Amino acid sequence: MEEEHQDKEQSETVRCSEPQSHCSLDEPDSLQVANTISLENSSPVKLDCSTEKPCRSSSDTVKDIDSTNGPSEPEPEPEGPEGDGMSTRSSELSEVRTGEENGPSSQPQGTAYEEDQPENVSDSASTDNTLEDSSEFVVTVLARGSLEDQGEGPSSALSEASSPVQAQAPSHRDEDVTAESWRRHRKHVFVLSEAGKPIYSRYGNEEALSSTMGVMMALVSFVQSGDNTIRSIYSDEHTVVFMQQGPLVLVSVSCSRQSEQQLRSELLYVYNQIVSMLTQASINRIFERKKNYDLRRLLAGSEKILDGLLNLVDSDPSFLLSAVHCLPLASSLRDSLSQILQKAITPNLVFSILIAKNQLLTIVQEKTVIEDTRLEPADLHLLLNLIGASSAFQAGEIWTPICLPLFNPDCYFYAYISYLDPPECTVCLLLLSTDKEAFYAVADCKRKIDEGMRTQNALRSIARAQSYSASQVGVSDLRHFMYKPFDVPDNHRQLTQFTSPEMEAPYSSEEERMRLLDLYRYMHSRIHSSSRPLKLIYHVAERETLLAWVTSKFELYTCFSPLVTKASAINAITKLLRWIKKEEDRLFIRNPPKYSTTPNPSKGSRGGKGGSDRQDTTDNGFLSLL
């Protein structure tokens, strides 16, 4: 009972971080990335390149949103001519900036470092290096920032980070939408509002596509007028999938031959990524107020995040499997990393996540918040994409509001993102708090974690950790596999994970990798078909033999050389399952630890329960099926 009560309280805490109307920047600040950087080991310099938009976004954005926030607000102003709001905006910005500077920030970060350093005598040299390196970074970022200041005016950390990329390859946004090359893209994704206004297009400029998107909306509403819902259109080459989510319409035009179900789930990722920046509540509110609102104003600068998401969705099977890929790690190392995270806590901290090479190292979560929910893999994917999509995060510390749509689509968490190993920037720390004002407290946790890592020399161990190759499994004919254990009922709070080796020859080229993934997608769509699911698929083709198998305990996709016989394939799978069983402590996070940051924290931290009796992969009698 007690726990239940706490739980409620906690969820209230979570709720209260919903965007509040008194703070004018609350909603747009999904993009507001307060880039705090310690310069020259001294007091923090805040590079607040937060809320500003690239120039094309209109200035009255902020006002518009403001008015959508609270019931007491005046009616939204009509969309004014662009430009004149810039001043309003910057004044608001500066307000916030001073507000935050006067806040709990007085404690200089550099000092914290200095104070800590003597304790870490053993490691002081490397620390020095780190500090030097980080200040170098600051300089470059500042330089870049100031250049942009002179040039195009302020830009967000996110769009700024993308600019070098843009310089290398011409942006997809400038594509000629009537050209054959535009048509030939494997997968187009469009987002538009119910009024038919373009919000996002993966390729080509939204303006140039506004008539195409208008047709899409017309099709949606025409079918709707007949008390029906449009789902998809099929031609010999393309599958067009329509999805409506609240006031947004998402359309995928794909020649990837994926199933409608899969394309739909990808569109849902896109929608959720938008929600993660704006929250569902505010999207709905904005369009309730103003049907033809141009949402691009709020999403300006974040196209790169959506672009990155779509690239990831195409190339990373995590999305297909709705599971998280962990970096294989000796369980003792993983445990000690978890312990480091467990020790560095502050009130209202709910998740501490350590990521390396875009794979999960460990995750520690607040006990009561998560009592009967868990972090959904999809939410974690969105976070990973956010981090991966912007190299700006490499430049120091980021404090940004972020919504986890599956956890709660209407409220913000506040994410602290910082790399632990600049300048390599492979190990990233992500701390999520429910408290908007907790930046300095959370940043302090990071320093504790830094320190813990240094003491244990953990970074070096992490750097040595590697994914594995199929040949290491030691099963002949096995080229590649994906294995996803299912939660057993008494352990349903476990984060869904999967393991998979690196793709090697003959899947070393980009093209071949995609081909194998496409084969997995096809197997996945058949075995999980909504109307005719299957238990097993054995597919022999000229270039490989594939087997997909779903039981109550796991889901397995394997790829063999084409000449494998059925008997040896079955033999290989038996061996593979045995190998996974043997290695599971290394391949998976077995006992996700927790901590307590509620006002009356229980002493110490408990490890998650259950889990040890999870999958029993080899001797469960399923082999008789084969």
Next chain:
Amino acid sequence: MLMISPRMATGVQDKQYTPSLLSFFIYNPKFGPREGEEEKKILFYHPSEVEKNEKIRNVGLCEAIVQFTRTFCPSKPAKSLHTQKNRQFFYEPEEHFWIVMVVRNPMVEKPNREGKPPTVEYQEEEILDTVYGAVLQQCYSMYKLFNGTFGRAMEAGGVELLTQKLEKFFYRYLQTLHLHSCDLLDVFGGISFFPLDKMTYLKIQSFVNRVEESLRLIKYTAFLYNDQLIWSGLEQEDMRILYKYLTTSLFPRHSEPELAGRDSPLRPEVAGNLLHYGRFLTGPTNLKDPDAKFRFPRIFVSAGDGCEELHLIVYKAMSAAVCFMISASVELNREFCEQLDGLVGPQLTLLASDICEQYNINRRISGPDKEPQFKFIYFNHMNLAEKSTIHMRKTASVSLTSVHPDLMKILGDINCDFARVDEDEEIIVKAMTDYWVVGKKSDQRELYVILNQKNANLIEVNEEVKRLCATQFNNIFFLD
């Protein structure tokens, strides 16, 4: 038009509705390009009682869908539209002429507490695009068989003639569409061949040669036994649709009287002619009737670049049926029909009993029928040969399959998977009901097997299918 089949398992009052035809229309966007003239685009619309504006709206949606998909690939526009309640299939058989078929998704109606209307749940993933796309193309092929192309009617009598022809043909044809029983066989649109020893086959060939020699008017001949094809002089595509017409429409219509009096097929009016059992299935029912009409259905088959109009004479003796096709420019009269009857009747009667005898001997040799452990469908794209032990009987009205519809749909799924890549493949799946389904594609041939042994494992299934291939198909399939 609703087909209602209560399903026991889903509750006492749940009603299951099978897919059904909602509408069927043909339009040409070039015929009413200006605003206010949209109605002129519509050449045929079923059901005809639909209000004019509604027709225009529905045609407009199809045009918009097709146009929209051209944005992404100008040469490959939309083929189907999926919505919550129905599916629409688009087919452009001749430039600018579009045929659209709208099929309502199957649905389950669940009764609610008193007063409230029942909840309807549409089953959106039950209909296979490949199956209904093929049915739509069949509609056009059948129209073309009896009327020639749309373009031909336009040349002959403009829009007015075309709409008349469409109305006349589809009014009846659509009533024979049984959308709930369509399956993989509709995708193949194959021809079932009658298995025959060489000797009997040569007898038939020489019979055909003799008749064509004596009756020089005959341009093409096709020979069938037991609704299965033995010999055809037509192009494959023409034979495919003619075969479909014969086996699903013409033969079933005439099978009733035959079944009634198989042992004494001599009906009173032909009792005078004791020499043979032959009779016309098209044209005159009784040659002795002084008022008999000598009009035969006309069909259009391909000839060179264009097409050729022919009289279709179908003549049957016992289980043997022969189609004679004669140029439509020739006037057929009583004299010709009597000549044909006199020549073909006795020979065909003899031939039919020969074939029957041979068939029975072969059956005896192959041993008594025992329930096999598997059922299969075979199709060869090269000669359109089709064989199914799943379908007990396929007629116009109903296709009786001996397996669960879901398994039939899995066969359809595997068929789609084969179409993804143009290479030899084998797919073995285990359904949720524990049935094993095996699909093999080798060169132009496809084989689908459903195995009854639920407890078999993958290796046993493989052995079983290997045995089947060895006995029935001479090891055509080499994979593994």
